[in-house]
Amino acid sequence: MGEGKYKRVLLKLSGESFCKPGEFGIEGGSLASIAERIAEVCKLGPQVAIVVGAGNFIRGETFSQKSSIPRNTADYMGMLSTIINACALQETLEKLGQPTRVMSAIEVAAMCEPFIRRRALRHFEQGRVVILAGGTGNPFFTTDTCAALRASELDVDLLIKATKVDGVYSDDPKKNPEATLHQMLSYTEVLSKGLRIMDHAAISLCRDNHIPIIVLNIFKKGNITRAICGEPVGTLIDNG
Secondary structure, X not given: OOOOOOOEEEEEXXXXXXXXXXXXXXXXXXXXXXXXXXXXXXXXXXXXXXXXXXXXXXXXXXXXHOOOOOHHHHHHHHHXXXXXXXXXXXXXXXXXXXXXXXXXXXXXXXXXXXXXXXXXXXXXXXXXXXXXXXXXXXXXXXXXXXHHHHHHHOOOOEEEEEEOOOOEEOOOOOOOOOOOEEOEEEHHHXXXXXXXXOOHXXXXXXXXXXXXXXXEEOOOOXXXXXXXXXXXXXXXXXXX
């Protein structure tokens, strides 16, 4: 692999990538596998930010609908869960020799730094991976929206949405064997077709700030590296 095409990238990880399919919590093998892929990307030279989800512990909206917990509190519980994932990933990356810092939108002083843009940029300059936890710090916003917001704030060149599928399909490939993989889409197509890649607020933020998105399968070894090098992989979403 050659040198990376992108100088600063943001990787959006789902909480489910921290555990085995259909399970909950953090599974050591899954965590190590993700960390190894990120460490490989860092060797190509780009500055790397990561936004973590919390679906392996709790989804605020779903949990509030199935319990007596109000949405505000359920969403804060989800934000705390992203900090658990972030700290686990930080420790695993540092055992691989990759310096890492966790920065959170909600204050948990014993475990992580508050998110301050200038401090995050300084960490990049020092060669550190920056894991952005706590979502946006506000209820009613998804971690996808957080990823788009932080990508905009930190002037990244590419947002990678890491999933368990190969990209964006014309239909659900598990239900429709004739579903085809979109190699390229415009932001407008995603919004007008109501494609459930990221929520509309996230797509709109990326469009307004000219941040391309690549949706890819993180579980296929080498996919993230290929994306960083500008090779075709997954689905590219940009102005078209």
